[in-house]
Every structure is written in C-alpha cells, then in structure tokens.
Amino acid sequence: MLANNLTFSAPLTSEGLSALLIYSAVLLWMENQTMVTALKQPIVFELEGFDVQPGNRPFMFLLALLAYIVVLLGNGVVICVIMIDKNLYRPMFVMICHLVVCDLLGATMVLPRLMMDLLMGLKKIAYIPAIAQAFCAHTYGAAMLTILSVMAYDRYIAVCEPLRYHSIMTSARLHSCCALAWIVALLLIAVLFSFHMNVPLCSHTIQQVYCSNRGILNLACISTPVSNIYGLAMTWTLSTATFILIAFSYIRILSASLKQGRTDSTLRSKAVQTCAPHIAVYVIFQIASLIVIVSYRFPSLSRNITKFFSILIFIIPPIINPIIYGLVSKDLRRSFIKHFSTRVRKKT
DSSP: OTGGGOOOSSOOOHHHHHHHHHHHHHHHHHHHHHHOOOOOSSOEEEEOOOOOOGGGHHHHHHHHHHHHHHHHHHHHHHHHHHHHOGGGOSHHHHHHHHHHHHHHHHHHHHHHHHHHHHHHOOOEEEHHHHHHHHHHHHHHHHHHHHHHHHHHHHHHHHHHSGGGHHHHSOHHHHHHHHHHHHHHHHHHHHHHHHTTTTOOBOOOEEOSSSOOHHHHHTTBSSOOHHHHHHHHHHHHHHHHHHHHHHHHHHHHHHHHHHHHHTTOHHHHHHHHHHHHHHHHHHHHHHHHHHHHHHHTTOTTSOHHHHHHHHHHTTTHHHHHHHHHHHHHOHHHHHHHHHHHHHHHHHHO
16 A cells, blocks of 8 residues: 555666565555454354254254253263162273263263254353363363273283282272373363463354364464474374274283183173273274264365264264163163162152
8 A cells, every 4th residue: 555655756677676566565464464453352252153044943952952961861870870889899880980971071061052052042152161162172082082091901901911900900000090091181182272372363253063272273363383283293192092002902802812712701702791892982982083084074065064073073972882881781781770670669
C-alpha cells in the first residue's frame, strides 16, 4: 500500500527496480504481520463438532448416552467385583483395574462433552478445560500401551517362571510396575504439552469433536516444528517399544506353553486362557488407533465420517474390554455370578 504511493521522476535502473521490489515485499510482510493478531487470555475455543440436523440431535444424543451407560456399567461391574472379592486380589486383576480406570478416562473425556453439544449445542470450551481434555485424551492412549506392557511382563513371569512368580511379582513390585506405567505415560504427555507454553493462537475454532494437541496447535500463529517432531518421535518410540515388549513376552509364553503342553495339556490351555484377553485388548486398541490414522489419509471422506472414526478409539475399547474380561476369565465370571445370584436371593 505504501509502495503504491511512491513516485519516481527518473527512469528506474535494474538495481533500483530490485530495491523497489524488495522494499515492497518487506512492506507487504509487515502489513500481513500486523493483520494477524494473537488471541489474549481468557481464550474460549469453539469445537466444530458434528454437522447434524436439529431434528437428528436427540437421536444422536441417545446413542452417545447409551454408549456411555454401557461403558460405565461394564467397567463399573468389573472393578466392583474385583474390589469385593478378596480371592481376586491377584496381580492380573489389579492390572485389569488399572485398565478399567484407563478405559473410563478415555470415554469420560469425550462422551459427556459430546452429549452436551448434541443436546444443548454447547460448543464453547475455555482454554484450561480444553488443555485438560486434550491432556486426558493423549494420556489415555499412552497409558493403555504402558499398562498392557506391564500386563505382558506379568504373564511372562507367570508362565515362564511359575515357581518363582510370587517371589518376583511381589505386592511392592506389582504396585511399582503399575505406578511406573502411569508415570511414563504422564511424563511423555506432560513434555508434549509443555510446548504449548508461549505459543500465540490466532483462531478460536477447533475442527474436531474434542480437543487434542494437534487440534489446538493448528490454531497457532507460528509454526511449531519442535512439537511436531517430538509428537511423532514420542508416538513412534512408545508404540514400537511396547509392541516389541508385548511381542517378545507372548512369543516366549507361546514357546514355553508348547513345551510344557507336551507333558501336561492343562498348562497349555491355562496359559492361552490367561493371555488371550490381554492380546485381544491390545489388538482391539491398535485396530481402533489404525482406523483413526487411516481416516485422516482419505480427504474424500466426509467430515462427519472422519470425526466419527476419530472418537471410536474412546468408545469401542471401553465397551468391548469388560466383555472380554468376563467371557475369558472364569474367576471373574464366577465371582460376578456368585455375587449377583446372592443379591437376587436376598431381594426375593
């Protein structure tokens, strides 16, 4: 704009023309910088959410409510049965309790907020709750992998070192391993979110159903290469390390159970029975994660379908995992039937 007001009485040389072009480019850059104004606290974001017709919102709300009730009932029953029955105070079931807490964290992070949006159109979310929601979302994913790794280690000791199991997996070591799983997850995510500090934001609209690290940083006025590199490196390292640990543990378990199964077939069936639910939970979580990743690689998909796929990881595992525990674990199933039938008899 300022360059357009400049007049030259003498013909421009090539050097003068180059200087004028550089001067104009600098002025244009300065004008663009002044046009981009960073938001000031208190910042209030607006979640884009699903594009749903007003008449369909009550039906979508009921579906989300039903999914959340199933999650609460399934995981609530599992953790209550384990806490009530003292015979289930064993490492495997203690770790299942940690998985249940992780499942509840993931589902509670997404579904209640989604239901408020569908029922009342509540899309606005303040900065601190947005960061908290995003932090919980990433902690859920990281903790799920670290807890499953600890469970794989526990099953490896139980099958491959059965005579030394109780001396190795003491109560102190059990709680230390579970605490370590949560600490590693929390530290990794805390470092990831430390890159949010002093990052200026220039937009309010988060183009997702829930807040996430990438969804918030997409609103930044500047590029965030350090956060991008750390996020990719952390995700790849954590996924690869946990996969190697879990694969190594279950390969050794399979080898040991096959060798012991030649003389005693019950040992092989018992090993498969105790390890099957953990493998199933891991596979389901990885499939749900893969669906989220792949959906973003297809821009031809509608925004609603992509958003729907993005929340499956917080819904499918928390719904299916309690079913897996109940169907595969005879001890858990028997304890549930025992306490349920006892309560029914008392009422009658």
